[in-house]
Amino acid sequence: MNKKIAITFLCVALTQFAWAEEKTASGKSLSKNPVSAEAEKVFRDSFRVDSPKYWSQRLEQDETMKLCSQYKDNPPVAVRQKIELAQKATIRYPVDGKLLGDWKEGEKIAAHGRGGHIGFIQPDKPMTPRGGNCYACHQLAAKEVAYGTIGPSLHHFGKIRGNSDEIVKYAYDKIYNSNAFSACTNMPRFGLHSWLTPEEITHVVAFLMDPESPVNKD
Amino acid sequence: MIQRLIRTLVGAAVVAAFAGSTAAQDSKVADELAKYREALADGNPADLLEVKGEGLWAEKRGPKNASLEQCDFGLGPGKLDGAYAQLPRYFKDTGKVMDVESRLVHCMVTLQGFTREQATKNWFSKPGTESDIEALVTFIGAKSNGKPINVPATHPEEKKMYQIGEYIFYRRSGPQDFSCAICHGQNDKRIRLQDLGNLTTKEGAGTAMKTWPSYRVSQGAVWTMQRRLIDCMRQARFPEPNYLSDSIVALQVYLQKNATGTVMETPGIKR
Numbered sequence: 001m002n003k004k005i006a007i008t009f010l011c012v013a014l015t016q017f018a019w020a021e022e023k024t025a026s027g028k029s030l031s032k033n034p035v036s037a038e039a040e041k042v043f044r045d046s047f048r049v050d051s052p053k054y055w056s057q058r059l060e061q062d063e064t065m066k067l068c069s070q071y072k073d074n075p076p077v078a079v080r081q082k083i084e085l086a087q088k089a090t091i092r093y094p095v096d097g098k099l100l101g102d103w104k105e106g107e108k109i110a111a112h113g114r115g116g117h118i119g120f121i122q123p124d125k126p127m128t129p130r131g132g133n134c135y136a137c138h139q140l141a142a143k144e145v146a147y148g149t150i151g152p153s154l155h156h157f158g159k160i161r162g163n164s165d166e167i168v169k170y171a172y173d174k175i176y177n178s179n180a181f182s183a184c185t186n187m188p189r190f191g192l193h194s195w196l197t198p199e200e201i202t203h204v205v206a207f208l209m210d211p212e213s214p215v216n217k218d
Numbered sequence: 219m220i221q222r223l224i225r226t227l228v229g230a231a232v233v234a235a236f237a238g239s240t241a242a243q244d245s246k247v248a249d250e251l252a253k254y255r256e257a258l259a260d261g262n263p264a265d266l267l268e269v270k271g272e273g274l275w276a277e278k279r280g281p282k283n284a285s286l287e288q289c290d291f292g293l294g295p296g297k298l299d300g301a302y303a304q305l306p307r308y309f310k311d312t313g314k315v316m317d318v319e320s321r322l323v324h325c326m327v328t329l330q331g332f333t334r335e336q337a338t339k340n341w342f343s344k345p346g347t348e349s350d351i352e353a354l355v356t357f358i359g360a361k362s363n364g365k366p367i368n369v370p371a372t373h374p375e376e377k378k379m380y381q382i383g384e385y386i387f388y389r390r391s392g393p394q395d396f397s398c399a400i401c402h403g404q405n406d407k408r409i410r411l412q413d414l415g416n417l418t419t420k421e422g423a424g425t426a427m428k429t430w431p432s433y434r435v436s437q438g439a440v441w442t443m444q445r446r447l448i449d450c451m452r453q454a455r456f457p458e459p460n461y462l463s464d465s466i467v468a469l470q471v472y473l474q475k476n477a478t479g480t481v482m483e484t485p486g487i488k489r
Contacts (some may be wrong), residue, residue: 030456033379035382035385036385036445038378038382039381039382039386039468040385042382042386042464042468043382043385043386043389044466045463045464046459046460046463046464046466047457047458047459047460047466048457048458048460051457051458056457058391058392058393058455058457059391059392059456059457060391061389061390061391064395065390065391068390068395069385069388069389069390069397071444072388072399073388073390073399073403074399095292096487099306112389113410116393116394116455117452117453117455118452118455118456118457118458119452119457120450121342121449121452121453121456121458123451123452135410136365136409136410137409145409146410147410148407148410149402149406149407149408150400150401150407150408150414151227154309163486171299174439184455186392186400188394188395188396189395193393193394193395195394200474201482
């Protein structure tokens with residue numbers, strides 16, 4: 001228990017350190033782009049002023065987003081390392097510390113692609129649960145043929161990588177904050193944005209790892 | 219034309235038959251589209267809308283009881299051949315870079331006397347509500363069929379809009395960390411089963427841009443480029459930008475410049 005508290009403190013300290021550092025760095029580099037200030041204003045001014053506050057919050061950028069945008073997702077090594085370090089420090093774990101949940105739940109979350117669409121024309125119904133939408137970008141279970149290719153195939157992920165503690169933790173961390181391993185990746189940071197809860201992430205991890213899961217079995 | 223129309227009418231019936239299952243799974247939609255393309259051969263329900271747009275273009279309407287025939291899309295009043303293919307562009311009279319829809323609305327206001335609200339009220343169709351703008355843009359677009367897209371963005375204002383469009387294309391935000399580039403920045407990728415062109419290249423942008431406006435089978439309607447891009451913002455989980463907002467025009471300058479040189483094939487037909 002003591003150990004856990006200590007780790008939490010360390011994490012918080014690290015986050016703040018990294019964040020402060022990022023700010024100065026980006027302050028300098030962002031001014032390089034000649035139209036960015038005007039472009040940002042044009043972008044912001046394109047949305048309705050009377051839209052709900054949580055909508056406009058989706059236009060805000062954290063330092064990682066700003067840097068990735070600025071470098072068109074291809075930052076120089078130093079910036080890349082800085083982002084990855086800062087993002088690693090954001091990762092939080094479920095209270096009981098277990099990283100392997102129920103793969104059947106995980107299967108549902110991975111397949112579910114709706115939730116979180118806003119606007120006046122075709123929003124999701126208010127209480128639509130948010131899914132991981134992993135199939136949008138990844139192949140997973142062989143039986144699902146409607147998978148995208150933005151990310152690599154994760155078919156047989158556990159079978160190939162094994163299910164050592166390190167791999168389980170890697171999978172959890174990757175889903176929680178993809179940018180901890182590859183700055184400016186196309187993969188969303190599901191945990192950081194609370195798009196998925198830590199518990200939901202453990203279910204998805206089990207879906208990737210469990211030998212009985214269709215990801216590995218078929 | 220008559221023969222094309224008859225084919226189209228048959229096509230419309232086929233579409234109606236499919237429209238029921240719009241929310242169906244992507245894979246099913248892909249099958250439907252294949253079947254649908256076969257059934258249609260080279261007909262397209264958008265052809266009906268094109269005819270309607272042609273009528274609206276010449277009809278005296280609005281408080282000023284005037285037609286749109288004097289509307290200037292950059293090639294001179296009433297000159298529509300190839301006009302769509304060279305938009306968006308800078309217009310001296312408004313001091314703005316405008317796309318086809320901004321310019322059309324401008325003409326509905328200045329020539330016909332509609333208010334902006336009246337002109338844009340039904341900027342896209344819904345079941346039971348038709349959209350004049352959709353029809354007019356389909357007609358105007360078709361007048362560029364066979365013409366190469368030509369948006370060099372050399373005027374300083376156009377150049378600036380290109381840069382703004384590029385900025386927005388790579389701008390990441392929202393609860394999924396998305397930007398346009400996430401889905402449209404690489405070759406040969408797909409999301410679920412939908413192919414995503416690389417809109418940063420001439421080939422990818424050209425393949426996409428030459429077909430708009432397009433009849434969308436899954437929606438049972440023609441979509442304009444404004445509609446397409448505003449929906450992509452929704453897919454990115456962003457809020458909805460305003461119709462005709464500068465962001466959407468800027469993105470079009472970016473995409474049309476990338477696509478420049480590609481020969482238009484519109485109205486298109488899409489998933």
